[in-house]
Amino acid sequence: AQSVSQHNHHVILSEAASLELGCNYSYGGTVNLFWYVQYPGQHLQLLLKYFSGDPLVKGIKGFEAEFIKSKFSFNLRKPSVQWSDTAEYFCAVRTGGFKTIFGAGTRLFVKA
């Protein structure tokens, strides 16, 4: 069955630290890949997405993600986090049709 794995459930960082959140998926065909973010008290919103072309994707607020097809991975990165990045981050994969599968989420807490 198709699945999405996020390696860390909770991450705590200090401001200015670098961030990398892991995401792996299990599906052998063509995929569209997404990272969504949910800030405290707000609804889920798109951070960035990959559907074709350059495997390094840049999103909002200085986030980027790299699609490595051979590793079935789509890790999210940010070189220097801010307190305002405290949120829950979800990796998602669309494998075909209209169905998108989400990972369990990673809660990031950034200490001021």
Added chain:
Amino acid sequence: DVKVTQSSRYLVKRTGEKVFLECVQDMDHENMFWYRQDPGLGLRLIYFSYDVKMKEKGDIPEGYSVSREKKERFSLILESASTNQTSMYLCASSLSSDSGNTIYFGEGSWLTVV
């Protein structure tokens, strides 16, 4: 901006009650979805619809049904609510022609079944 509106933010219902969760989107999206969000489990797809009167089961459809009589409205129905259906329910929509199919979410409905 796309707006997905869920009619109720917080509900408390009794076991066995019939529960309706309503969702409306204002961007003429073909696709609409209902997810539930639980800690440590992420978002799990309950049902989705790709057109009026069309519906498809997601990963956890048991105990739920849906209705899509109009393009902009997608309702989730709990025929007989149970305590294990206490959760946050998220409605979402997307445009079929959008490459990458970005999903737009509502703010969520917190349902507690007592």
